[in-house]
Amino acid sequence: MASAEEASRPFAGLSDVSISEEIPVEGDIAVPVGPSTRDDEFSTLDEPVKETIVRDLRAVGNKFIHVLYPKRSSALLRDWDLWGPLLLCVTLALLLQGGAADSDDQGGPQFAEVFVIIWFGSIVITLNSKLLGGTISFFQSLCVLGYCIMPLTVALIVCRIVLLSVSGKVSFAVRLGVVIASFGWSTFASTAFLADSHLTNRKALVVYPVFLFYFVIGWMILTFSPGN
């Protein structure tokens, strides 16, 4: 019920609805309420180092699982990190070493070439997506593109194993199939995240550079042949 003493309170003039003093009002007017997942980060300085590392590893692993089963979830986008892409890029570049070299530098891709192609390609695709009016942020897009390289990395590991055991046409056919499957998987996974942030009549414009990017990486994997 409205009473005279309410007029003396500072916010009394703002509402006609009277709030009885017995009912506690929850919430904080001054500070915007953040997402509840941030509740546990108010004091990470005191926790043991192992806990910090394990939390980050768990986040990275969680995102890997999201890439394996790409469904429209915002976890990958909301908590972006670049650890996963860095790990995948370094693994890919290291595994592509030792290819058909004969100590000839015109051989397979150098470590720096792979690195540059992946990171520079991701940056260019992100810029393209932002210029076309995407609602996704710069680092979120880098995160998605980097994580979706995972199927191709798995394909490279499988290819190396195949090259060790089998040889000739059978090995080529197997490698071709594996690379095509993983390329399709990567493209599908990344477009599941990226294409949503655009208008329908520009989706193809955004998806094509991603397709080209994974195609080139798949090509590098397919044409990898180890030196003897």
Place this chain on the structure above:
Amino acid sequence: MASKNDPFQFQEFEEAGNLLESNRDAVTISIEDEDLKSKRQRSAVGFAQDVGDEEPLINEDREELLSGQKKNAPFWTFEYYQKFFDIETHHVKERILGSLLPWPGKNFIQVHLRKNPDLYGPFWICTTLVFAIAISGNLSTFLRYFGNSNYKYTAEFGKVSIASTAIFSYAWLVPLGLWGLLLWRSNKILNLVSYSFMEIVCVYGYSLAVYIPAVVLWIPHVEWLRWLSIVVALCLSSSVLVMTFWPALRDDHPKVIIATVVGIVLLNGLLAVGCKVIILAFDLITLF
């Protein structure tokens, strides 16, 4: 004017076919040009008797709003480049088809670009062409030596950087030169047609689209197919370029016209030969 309705009534200018159904005598243009629409509305309003002094100002505001977000942002900001990506999928498809199939009389800039040059097409067509050259070069050597146990397959990554330098410099430096040339000539002769730098870059970028299938056809080692594809690509892209720049050069001194046209075709031919050389270089390296 296109219609005889009350000029104060808001008019929706639909497809030319619909307009012609209602009004057989009407002159309709099927170009959806925002500038044209606003101009029509402006002159329609101008016919009315009681046009106040504030009408032109309101119309200018309306034209500013209708003509889209072509604000003059400085070139070092992100927004400046965003207006060159203001296109949709079907626009890009139309532009690529327009460059693959040039029609005499259809000027690429006027028909397809319509004051909306984009940087998406040129950039990604050039990138695709670079990788297409690299991959088809690799594939053609691979197919030649398939089954040959002496042959060790290598991926030539140095060629990618050479190819990309060549193609991107063609796509940017030649339009720069041509734009400078047109600017210089427009000081000397009265020219009704003038192209902005971005429009010229756009035309050159889209004219490279025809080289992508030509380069893919290089994979099998069939000599006549290679020659045929490169000659057809050269003819198509040169004709697109010449037809685009003809209106700008038409009124000029004949020597300048001939020199410019020959220059355009020659540089295009140089690019075609360059592609051939790069792809052939893949063959030569692996002989050793």
